[in-house]
Amino acid sequence: MLDIKIELTKNRKAKPDMKNNPPEFGTCTTDHMFEMDYDPEHGWHDARIVPYGPFMVEPITMSFHYAQEIFEGMKAFMGPDGNPLMFRPDMNAKRFQRSAKRVCIPTIPVEDYLQAVETFVKVEKEWIPTEPATSLYIRPVAFATQASVGVETATEYKFFIVACPVKNYHTEFSSDDSCWVETKYSRASEGGTGGDKCGCNYANTLLPQEEAVARGYDEIVFADANEHKYIGEISASNIMFVIDGVVVTPELDGTILPGITRDSLLTLCREWGIPCEERKITVDELKETLQNGKCTEAMSTGTAVVIEPIGSFGFEDVGRLIVGDGNVGPISRKLYEGLLAIQRNELEGPEGWLVEIK
Numbered sequence: 051m052l053d054i055k056i057e058l059t060k061n062r063k064a065k066p067d068m069k070n071n072p073p074e075f076g077t078c079t080t081d082h083m084f085e086m087d088y089d090p091e092h093g094w095h096d097a098r099i100v101p102y103g104p105f106m107v108e109p110i111t112m113s114f115h116y117a118q119e120i121f122e123g124m125k126a127f128m129g130p131d132g133n134p135l136m137f138r139p140d141m142n143a144k145r146f147q148r149s150a151k152r153v154c155i156p157t158i159p160v161e162d163y164l165q166a167v168e169t170f171v172k173v174e175k176e177w178i179p180t181e182p183a184t185s186l187y188i189r190p191v192a193f194a195t196q197a198s199v200g201v202e203t204a205t206e207y208k209f210f211i212v213a214c215p216v217k218n219y220h221t222e223f224s225s226d227d228s229c230w231v232e233t234k235y236s237r238a239s240e241g242g243t244g245g246d247k248c249g250c251n252y253a254n255t256l257l258p259q260e261e262a263v264a265r266g267y268d269e270i271v272f273a274d275a276n277e278h279k280y281i282g283e284i285s286a287s288n289i290m291f292v293i294d295g296v297v298v299t300p301e302l303d304g305t306i307l308p309g310i311t312r313d314s315l316l317t318l319c320r321e322w323g324i325p326c327e328e329r330k331i332t333v334d335e336l337k338e339t340l341q342n343g344k345c346t347e348a349m350s351t352g353t354a355v356v357i358e359p360i361g362s363f364g365f366e367d368v369g370r371l372i373v374g375d376g377n378v379g380p381i382s383r384k385l386y387e388g389l390l391a392i393q394r395n396e397l398e399g400p401e402g403w404l405v406e407i408k
């Protein structure tokens with residue numbers, strides 16, 4: 051159990067107008083942040099919630115040089131009783147532990163992570179927007195703070211949590227989004243960090259993303275690094291297809307982030323009798339099933355995007371292929387509406403998914 055000291059700000063910021071002028075995703079922070087430090091003598095210590103502000107760190111701070119950093123992405127919603135709701139926060143806590151182990155950051159006990167997030171959300175409760183398609187996006191991060199340019203495991207770290215009121219990336223549930231199938235660059239390789247939420251996984255997606263945008267696509271889906279043959283995931287979300295009426299998503303092979311949205315949607319499919327499969331999907335299968343009309347729906351899934359239908363895919367050899375009839379399909383819509391309703395406690399979901407913060 052953490053002993054969290056709370057120092058409230060004397061300069062509260064004005065809250066954004068989420069209805070008429072919502073800030074760009076992730077640019078508007080709340081009044082406070084959670085912080086806790088690690089050193090070998092004290093372990094994780096000095097848990098505190100303080101006014102939001104910059105950190106003083108040295109230019110030789112190790113994480114700047116060697117990317118020893120991990121993070122999570124979670125959301126809080128305002129519940130009907132005026133208490134914040136969080137969706138499966140234990141899954142984020144456990145994934146944070148796995149990510150920490152992969153890059154040698156000292157782990158934070160699941161109970162401490164949850165206590166930190168929940169205490170912070172309680173302090174920032176007034177920042178949880180209530181307009182449709184809005185939430186408080188929560189970003190826990192751990193990074194090496196030790197000052198040294200030596201390449202080695204750091205001995206000192208900081209864990210912090212900040213939050214931003216956000217409007218969903220896409221408020222219209224439409225099939226406008228297009229996705230380039232990337233077979234030149236790769237995101238993650240076998241034995242690498244692709245299955246963990248490490249900052250180093252994201253920098254290398256930026257150039258391929260820019261190139262895809264220049265070609266006229268919104269997103270990219272990466273193929274495997276060995277053969278560029280199997281579909282993997284999008285830069286910051288998982289991918290699902292409906293092929294022959296079955297929801298199909300790439301199996302977790304260590305190179306794909308085990309998305310909590312992905313897991314939740316697969317669970318809902320099983321509960322609701324929608325056939326689903328986790329298996330390998332080749333780039334050729336995707337191309338062929340788009341051409342013969344068997345792939346009728348495709349969606350990007352993640353905490354930030356929720357579910358974003360994909361209307362077309364671009365391939366190096368055949369160019370752009372439309373998904374189904376070009377409209378949002380019934381399975382994507384059912385999953386989207388169901389997930390949103392569960393997250394807002396308007397529909398009962400599986401036991402333990404929703405945590406009310408009192």
Ligand SMILES: Cc1ncc(COP(=O)(O)O)c(C=O)c1O
Pocket residue numbers: 123283284285286287288307308309310311312351352353354
């Ligand atoms: C690379 C990557 N894959 C998948 C996801 C989706 O994961 P989740 O549903 O847990 O948000 C994310 C975003 O969080 C991500 O960054």
